[in-house]
Amino acid sequence: MRIPLDYYRILGLPLAASQEQLRQAYSDRIVQLPRKEYSQAAIASRKQLIEEAYVVLSDPKERSSYDQLYLAHAYDPDSSGSAKVALENRPNSNQGKFNAQNLSIEIASEELVGALLILQELGEYELVLKLGRTYLGNQNGVVPKKAVHLATDAFLQNAERPDMILTVALACLELGREQWQQGHYENAAISLETGQEMLAREGLFANVQVEIQADLYKLRPYRILELLALPPAQTVERHQGLELLQSILEDRGGIDGTGHDESGLSIDDFLRFIQQLRHYLTVAEQHKLFEAESKRPSAVATYLAVYASIARGFTHRQPALIRHAKQMLMRLAKRQDVHLEQSLCALLLGQTEEASRVLELSQEYESLAFIREKSQDSPDLLPGLCLYAEQWLQNEVFPHFRDLTNQQASLKDYFANQQVQAYLEALPNDAETTNEWKVINRTQHRSHASGTTGPESDHQRTPDPELPETQNHKVAESANFSVFKENTAPIPPYTGIPNPETPTTSQISGVQRTARANQHPSSAPRPTVTTKRRRRKPSERSHPQRNLVGTLDRKTRLVWTVFISMAGILVFWLLVSTIFGAVKNLFFPVPALQAETFLTQLNEPLIATLESNGALQSQDGVLTEAIAEGVIKTWLSTKASALGPNHEIDGLAEILTGSALSQWRFTAQQVRATDSYRMYSHSIKIENINKFDRDSNRALVRANVREITQFYGNGQRRNSTDENLRVRYELVRQAGGWRIQSMTAVVN
Numbered sequence: 001m002r003i004p005l006d007y008y009r010i011l012g013l014p015l016a017a018s019q020e021q022l023r024q025a026y027s028d029r030i031v032q033l034p035r036k037e038y039s040q041a042a043i044a045s046r047k048q049l050i051e052e053a054y055v056v057l058s059d060p061k062e063r064s065s066y067d068q069l070y071l072a073h074a075y076d077p078d079s080s081g082s083a084k085v086a087l088e089n090r091p092n093s094n095q096g097k098f099n100a101q102n103l104s105i106e107i108a109s110e111e112l113v114g115a116l117l118i119l120q121e122l123g124e125y126e127l128v129l130k131l132g133r134t135y136l137g138n139q140n141g142v143v144p145k146k147a148v149h150l151a152t153d154a155f156l157q158n159a160e161r162p163d164m165i166l167t168v169a170l171a172c173l174e175l176g177r178e179q180w181q182q183g184h185y186e187n188a189a190i191s192l193e194t195g196q197e198m199l200a201r202e203g204l205f206a207n208v209q210v211e212i213q214a215d216l217y218k219l220r221p222y223r224i225l226e227l228l229a230l231p232p233a234q235t236v237e238r239h240q241g242l243e244l245l246q247s248i249l250e251d252r253g254g255i256d257g258t259g260h261d262e263s264g265l266s267i268d269d270f271l272r273f274i275q276q277l278r279h280y281l282t283v284a285e286q287h288k289l290f291e292a293e294s295k296r297p298s299a300v301a302t303y304l305a306v307y308a309s310i311a312r313g314f315t316h317r318q319p320a321l322i323r324h325a326k327q328m329l330m331r332l333a334k335r336q337d338v339h340l341e342q343s344l345c346a347l348l349l350g351q352t353e354e355a356s357r358v359l360e361l362s363q364e365y366e367s368l369a370f371i372r373e374k375s376q377d378s379p380d381l382l383p384g385l386c387l388y389a390e391q392w393l394q395n396e397v398f399p400h401f402r403d404l405t406n407q408q409a410s411l412k413d414y415f416a417n418q419q420v421q422a423y424l425e426a427l428p429n430d431a432e433t434t435n436e437w438k439v440i441n442r443t444q445h446r447s448h449a450s451g452t453t454g455p456e457s458d459h460q461r462t463p464d465p466e467l468p469e470t471q472n473h474k475v476a477e478s479a480n481f482s483v484f485k486e487n488t489a490p491i492p493p494y495t496g497i498p499n500p501e502t503p504t505t506s507q508i509s510g511v512q513r514t515a516r517a518n519q520h521p522s523s524a525p526r527p528t529v530t531t532k533r534r535r536r537k538p539s540e541r542s543h544p545q546r547n548l549v550g551t552l553d554r555k556t557r558l559v560w561t562v563f564i565s566m567a568g569i570l571v572f573w574l575l576v577s578t579i580f581g582a583v584k585n586l587f588f589p590v591p592a593l594q595a596e597t598f599l600t601q602l603n604e605p606l607i608a609t610l611e612s613n614g615a616l617q618s619q620d621g622v623l624t625e626a627i628a629e630g631v632i633k634t635w636l637s638t639k640a641s642a643l644g645p646n647h648e649i650d651g652l653a654e655i656l657t658g659s660a661l662s663q664w665r666f667t668a669q670q671v672r673a674t675d676s677y678r679m680y681s682h683s684i685k686i687e688n689i690n691k692f693d694r695d696s697n698r699a700l701v702r703a704n705v706r707e708i709t710q711f712y713g714n715g716q717r718r719n720s721t722d723e724n725l726r727v728r729y730e731l732v733r734q735a736g737g738w739r740i741q742s743m744t745a746v747v748n
Helices: 007-011 019-031 040-058 060-075 109-121 125-136 161-181 185-202 206-228 235-252 267-280 283-293 299-315 319-332 339-348 352-359 365-373 382-400 411-416 418-425 430-450 455-459 510-517 544-587 595-601 625-642 649-654 658-673
Strands: 083-086 095-099 104-106 676-691 698-713 716-734 737-747
Touching (some): 007 040, 019 040, 019 658, 040 060, 109 125, 109 658, 125 161, 161 185, 161 206, 161 658, 185 206, 206 267, 267 299, 267 382, 283 299, 299 319, 299 382, 319 418, 339 352, 365 382, 411 418, 625 649, 625 658, 625 676, 625 698, 625 716, 625 737, 649 658, 658 737
Antiparallel strands (some): 083 095, 676 698, 698 716, 716 737
């Protein structure tokens, strides 16, 4: 069988490599071993091919013949010539064939695993998958008719089958990582899942399955962004993205949960990820998602659900959703300043006096300054608040919903809608609304305690935000109410503190309240006073004048007592409010996620963990000589770190890609496995830069590199080399930065 390999690639050498380089490359390749999961037969097969390549290239005559065929193919790829190269070290044949057309070598069936190992080390993952799947057949064990049979059925059942399965699975793993680096996240997931399913089906190499699963966990946030960014018409893919999002939320225990989802994102990173994600979700999707997450409970999800409810309620003309958002803000008010949002909700519900009153409690000084500036010629802040509401919806709410980016915010159109008018007319007036939130919990408690059900209990239920039925509200009882009420009774200052003495005015009609307010004092029942009776002396007489004076004194004392009590309550309330605020700020600082935090961070760029910052970038994307020199210097320093005593292999992915990354990562792993390391000293000079007219993301850089290498093994220095090389680097631009995809060195 033929494998698309050549001897120079097997040894990782350029065509002009010297004999010293040939010996060094052969020595390095022999001591470098594949992963420990491979059997000794697979390792021996790989070693045999390396020795075979060394035998041919170390013989001057055979190398000369081989070079002629190699160059003939390089300059004339369409050439159909072929030749035979003697390979006396083959145990199964006295000679092998080298095809100049395809630059391939002929190998025995037993050497297939070794050949695939070498191809994998060279980064030819797709070729490994093609050959490996042909070898293994499809899932039913049947090889396609058009495929080339690489081995007999008996060979398929021998002990080398696990090695072949491992090779294909690792090729899937490395191909997935390469696609990950290129930004093709869903393709990367498919490659990783393919390798994992193959190993799970065969029940082999549990540690490799764990390694693949770890990559799949880390890949989930990237996949979610890629799937949800697809056009709305691709519902299946976007639904898959939502399912992945739900699974990662379950693992974390919510948006601000502390669970371990294996993604590598901290709490702050995940919050930025959620903010970034909102731009790809519609208002309905966000409302459903954050409404469910807010019930964990979660302050962050509650705040986001408020935004979604307001946006959906305004655009779909469903004020029930805005009222629901107002209820959620009452819960958030215990932790952060949401008075501005409460004021805007009250405005959209037609509760203008409450909107103005709550607005005064806000600490959003810039917003308040804008509202006051736009309300200079008005006795109240309503003109500025209305203008601010439209700009707030237009600039700070709608842009974070995929389907509302072009939506216009008009309060005039909103209040002119008949469905909105019908719902707002059914709401309590400002006086009732003020006390509604103070007594709602106490009234519900009384209702549950007494076991009563009826209209009053149903009135307190929160309407369903998904299906607000505005037509079911009784408009007739409130026919005299208007959207903006000007003639309302005075309302006590808004404090946000429940008053236990306040009657449940939300349960009393306007006529009943008026009747009670005008009721004559004499008609009210008087309290019964019980006094201890004592026997009066016979000589004692009653004095009517003294009784009249005593009665007047008692009335005066009662008035003063009531007055002093009210003054004392006011002073006590001011004192308690001041102390409570100071203690709250001291022991309960404002949490990290506040209202203004989301307003100022919603426009942040993509989270740093989902960006590739390792490669050098240029401001305009043009590869200059300075940038090329910087890329190569970065590569040489990274190479010295990866092959040095500390073996910092992870840094290779920041400057290399493709086959160069795979080959040098494998080399570094083998150097570390043999308890050896190298010390480098480099100097470079850029010779020229060739750019591709048709592809601005690729370039060839030729540089003169002097490399002094000192080899160490088992803590002792073995030898050293001093070489002057002309190196051709192939650079590609990925994610805005330049990386090295391949390199070829020629000794001067």
